[in-house]
Amino acid sequence: MTGEMQGYLLYALSLLSLGGIYAILALGLNLQWGMAGLFNAGIAGFFASGAYTAAILGTPPVAGRLGGFDLPMPVTVAAAALFSAAIGWAVGRLCIRLRTDYLAIATIGIAEILRLIVRNEGWLTGGSLGISGIVRPFDGLGPPRADIGYLAVVLGCLVLVYIFVERAGRSPWGRTMRAIRDDERAAAALGKDVDAFRLQAFALGSGIMGGAGALTAYYFRFLSPDATEPLLTTFLVWVMLIAGGSGNNRGAILGAFLVWTLWSSTELVTGRLPADWAANLAYLRVLLIGLLLQVVLQRFAGGILPERARR
Amino acid sequence: MLAFVNFYLIPGVIVGSIYALGAVGVSLIFAILRFAHFAHGDLMTLGAYLALSLVAAAGLAPFLALPFAMAGAIVVALVVHRLFYAPLANRPTIVLLIASFGVALMLRSAIQLLWGVQVETYVQGIQRPLVFFDDLRIAERHIYIVLATVVAIVALHVFLTATRAGKAMRAVADQPELAELSGIDRKAVVRQVWVIGGGLAAMAGVFLGIDGELDPNMGWDLLLPVFAAALLGGIGRPYGAIAGGYVIGLAQELATYPWIGAEPLLSPGYKSAVAFALMVGLLLWRPQGLLRGREGT
Numbered sequence: 030m031t032g033e034m035q036g037y038l039l040y041a042l043s044l045l046s047l048g049g050i051y052a053i054l055a056l057g058l059n060l061q062w063g064m065a066g067l068f069n070a071g072i073a074g075f076f077a078s079g080a081y082t083a084a085i086l087g088t089p090p091v092a093g094r095l096g097g098f099d100l101p102m103p104v105t106v107a108a109a110a111l112f113s114a115a116i117g118w119a120v121g122r123l124c125i126r127l128r129t130d131y132l133a134i135a136t137i138g139i140a141e142i143l144r145l146i147v148r149n150e151g152w153l154t155g156g157s158l159g160i161s162g163i164v165r166p167f168d169g170l171g172p173p174r175a176d177i178g179y180l181a182v183v184l185g186c187l188v189l190v191y192i193f194v195e196r197a198g199r200s201p202w203g204r205t206m207r208a209i210r211d212d213e214r215a216a217a218a219l220g221k222d223v224d225a226f227r228l229q230a231f232a233l234g235s236g237i238m239g240g241a242g243a244l245t246a247y248y249f250r251f252l253s254p255d256a257t258e259p260l261l262t263t264f265l266v267w268v269m270l271i272a273g274g275s276g277n278n279r280g281a282i283l284g285a286f287l288v289w290t291l292w293s294s295t296e297l298v299t300g301r302l303p304a305d306w307a308a309n310l311a312y313l314r315v316l317l318i319g320l321l322l323q324v325v326l327q328r329f330a331g332g333i334l335p336e337r338a339r340r
Numbered sequence: 341m342l343a344f345v346n347f348y349l350i351p352g353v354i355v356g357s358i359y360a361l362g363a364v365g366v367s368l369i370f371a372i373l374r375f376a377h378f379a380h381g382d383l384m385t386l387g388a389y390l391a392l393s394l395v396a397a398a399g400l401a402p403f404l405a406l407p408f409a410m411a412g413a414i415v416v417a418l419v420v421h422r423l424f425y426a427p428l429a430n431r432p433t434i435v436l437l438i439a440s441f442g443v444a445l446m447l448r449s450a451i452q453l454l455w456g457v458q459v460e461t462y463v464q465g466i467q468r469p470l471v472f473f474d475d476l477r478i479a480e481r482h483i484y485i486v487l488a489t490v491v492a493i494v495a496l497h498v499f500l501t502a503t504r505a506g507k508a509m510r511a512v513a514d515q516p517e518l519a520e521l522s523g524i525d526r527k528a529v530v531r532q533v534w535v536i537g538g539g540l541a542a543m544a545g546v547f548l549g550i551d552g553e554l555d556p557n558m559g560w561d562l563l564l565p566v567f568a569a570a571l572l573g574g575i576g577r578p579y580g581a582i583a584g585g586y587v588i589g590l591a592q593e594l595a596t597y598p599w600i601g602a603e604p605l606l607s608p609g610y611k612s613a614v615a616f617a618l619m620v621g622l623l624l625w626r627p628q629g630l631l632r633g634r635e636g637t
Contacts (some may be wrong), residue, residue, distance in 0.1 A: 151608065323423075
């Protein structure tokens with residue numbers, strides 16, 4: 030294989046791996062927003078708490094930082110999901126019974142606090158140095174096989190999460206959830222414990238986001254406080270879900286891959302331009318993503334794959 | 341004692357003023373349009389940068405650039421409303437929240453595009469504070485910030501209580517249907533809300549820049565304390581929001597004072613967690629806010 034061919038292959042693998050991780054994030058948000066109508070403006074917080082959990086548990090010892098557990102990936106990803114779900118549960122416990130604007134503000138707050146912890150607590154998170162030395166499974170195979178192996182891991186996780194949320198959505202639990210979203214009072218009148226259902230959906234969605242954070246930490250083999258920045262997680266995932274079609278899991282996945290391809294291919298273009306142009310175009314790209322969100326909201330309210338009425 | 345006043349109390353009042361100015365807008369927008377305006381922080385940033393251009397180009401003092409920055413931010417707020425919020429008027433209000441989330445992203449990237457990402461200041465060099473009673477140090481800019489905030493609050497009070505438009509605004513906030521039936525032009529009220537909210541946001545942004553530095557994330561980072569202030573005051577209540585702003589500003593500065601022993605009670609790196617803690621505490625204890633807030637629809 031020539032060098033150029035291998036470059037393209039690695040690019041495609043990276044696009045699909047990160048697209049898959051975004052699809053998992055979008056599925057988590059769809060569980061919260063699409064199914065339960067709960068607004069989460071702090072995706073970055075749940076994402077980062079999962080990423081740091083996995084990175085701390087999965088790396089060999091480093092002087093001056095908690096860690097050295099060196100646990101295998103399946104354990105760390107599960108722990109990451111559990112930890113983020115616990116944070117989601119705690120936030121939800123406080124705010125779920127309030128109207129959703131308050132929940133949105135509270136999620137911004139928790140994301141901000143997690144950001145402060147990541148930046149300030151060097152003994153835990155490595156501070157601004159971050160955490161390096163995260164080893165992916167299949168890394169021993171060398172590129173591109175290691176990347177193919179990791180893509181398989183990501184897509185495997187995506188399929189598992191998809192099956193889980195689809196089954197949850199079709200179950201009596203999912204029907205109750207949508208009933209609560211569409212008419213809270215009617216559901217309550219039928220004897221459903223509205224707050225308990227919402228709390229479950231919020232915690233599950235947060236857990237899925239934490240798992241996606243763990244996958245990202247392994248993907249980059251390195252984790253820095255940038256993981257807590259909202260642009261690449263909170264904002265982008267919202268655009269993905271709204272564009273793809275909230276309430277529809279396939280829409281969420283499609284939206285994630287489409288928007289990520291759009292986002293990352295424009296980076297390919299801007300990367301070839303002179304440096305000062307490239308920086309400006311990077312911001313223009315964010316502006317256009319924001320505009321895309323507005324256009325979808327106004328013209329295609331349901332997204333590309335709108336929610337279908339279920340029997 | 342004087343160290344306490346100089347380094348904790350005065351900064352608390354200054355950030356409190358800034359939060360109050362931002363929170364009034366958030367609270368009014370919530371009262372009339374019924375959504376949490378997530379782009380409010382970036383509106384502040386915009387105001388700060390508009391003033392920066394005037395300071396840099398015309399050599400104006402930041403306080404003289406303030407009216408122009410406010411005018412600019414008001415125009416942008418009205419255009420944003422026309423383009424991105426008004427078309428969603430008939431949808432659930434949460435859709436407006438999502439739209440404002442997108443507007444926040446767009447405003448910030450536009451600022452980065454136009455002004456770059458490096459940290460800026462209005463005035464270079466160190467400004468000497470005025471010294472009163474031997475040791476009480478107050479920077480001149482801090483006096484102006486507090487005075488201007490008081491003027492803005494009094495003006496808002498006069499507007500809401502003594503003018504026809506202000507009464508109409510309160511009527512729409514209290515009883516939207518009844519207000520409409522009695523012939524109040526809701527669209528005019530909404531425009532006035534953006535004039536007030538945009539203007540005060542720009543003021544908060546310029547003061548934030550005067551007090552420290554400008555960077556494109558400054559407003560987004562302020563969103564949490566500003567929302568917390570609006571919630572603390574009972575969302576939809578402008579006076580409550582002002583009180584909430586000062587409570588949060590003072591609480592976060594005073595929390596870093598070495599009350600027990602020689603160490604700060606709270607590490608300064610966690611200042612913004614105070615806003616969150618107060619907000620969560622309040623939500624548990626009095627979900628309706630300190631003053632009774634509005635029930636959402």
